[in-house]
Amino acid sequence: MDRSIEKLIEQLWDSYRKINPQADQIHQLLSDRGETIVNDHIAFRTFQDPRIGIDRLAIPFLEAGYQAAGEYHFEAKKLYARHFQHIDPVLPKVFISELLLDEFSGEFRDTIQRMLDQLPDMTSLTQPLCTAGRLWEVPYADYEALSEQSEYAAWMAAHGYCANHFTVFVNALTTIDSLQALNTLLVNEGFALNQEGGAIKGSPEVYLEQSSTIASVVDVPFNDGVHAVPGCYYEFARRYCQPDGTLFEGFVAKSADKIFESTDKKLQN
Numbered sequence: 725m726d727r728s729i730e731k732l733i734e735q736l737w738d739s740y741r742k743i744n745p746q747a748d749q750i751h752q753l754l755s756d757r758g759e760t761i762v763n764d765h766i767a768f769r770t771f772q773d774p775r776i777g778i779d780r781l782a783i784p785f786l787e788a789g790y791q792a793a794g795e796y797h798f799e800a801k802k803l804y805a806r807h808f809q810h811i812d813p814v815l816p817k818v819f820i821s822e823l824l825l826d827e828f829s830g831e832f833r834d835t836i837q838r839m840l841d842q843l844p845d846m847t848s849l850t851q852p853l854c855t856a857g858r859l860w861e862v863p864y865a866d867y868e869a870l871s872e873q874s875e876y877a878a879w880m881a882a883h884g885y886c887a888n889h890f891t892v893f894v895n896a897l898t899t900i901d902s903l904q905a906l907n908t909l910l911v912n913e914g915f916a917l918n919q920e921g922g923a924i925k926g927s928p929e930v931y932l933e934q935s936s937t938i939a940s941v942v943d944v945p946f947n948d949g950v951h952a953v954p955g956c957y958y959e960f961a962r963r964y965c966q967p968d969g970t971l972f973e974g975f976v977a978k979s980a981d982k983i984f985e986s987t988d989k990k991l992q993n
């Protein structure tokens with residue numbers, strides 16, 4: 725197998741754990757029980773633009789042999805997403821979404837445009853886009869204005885390119901036999917879960933159950949100083965076999981719609 729993809733994933737994990745302390749804490753909690761954590765998927769966010777869209781973010785994964793699989797539409801949130809998977813089951817799936825800029829107008833669109841105008845010449849970018857961090861400067865007032873119409877846009881404005889979340893593959897746990905049991909353990913240990921639409925999104929009938937923490941708050945530099953905003957979260961997924969006996973490898977739009985809200989300000993206490 726191409727080792728550079730494993731290096732990239734390690735690098736993404738290293739940056740992610742630095743801004744989401746929940747990741748290490750949950751790993752510790754599970755490894756203290758003797759568990760080995762398997763990562764189900766990694767997620768990235770972006771804006772729909774030829775320079776930085778899904779196709780661009782997917783490049784290192786496609787080069788490593790990943791293939792495009794499902795696609796998902798989120799009308800109310802004005803998002804489109806695709807997932808990519810590799811025949812080597814050791815490699816996590818990759819879920820990439822993009823904000824449909826054409827569906828916005830006026831001040832909102834102008835604010836995003838001011839960020840995109842600062843993009844470097846993307847052909848000169850020496851690292852994969854998914855590790856590039858934030859490629860623009862932004863005033864906190866713009867972050868706040870964006871969040872009124874799209875929490876996703878505000879999150880992108882603040883953080884740019886990094887893994888938005890990693891995901892524990894619950895099927896691979898040996899001491900915890902359901903997502904409900906894992907959720908109970910996490911809540912008892914003091915982790916706050918995203919309760920939008922119920923802590924567990926999905927069901928065995930759609931072959932996927934998911935839950936997630938509420939994003940950790942991080943200090944982010946804006947033009948006018950540092951502000952604390954929601955950063956990254958941790959997700960937990962349990963997959964079920966389909967009638968043909970194969971494990972469901974896709975995502976469920978109705979559930980994903982609520983998982984996106986793990987970074988919403990409204991969930992912060």
Ligand code: OOG
Nearest residue numbers: 767769888975980983984
């Ligand atoms: C992605 C939310 C959806 C899933 O597994 O359904 C998702 C995001 O928050 O960027 O990760």
Ligand code: NI
Nearest residue numbers: 767819891959
């Ligand atoms: Ni996810």
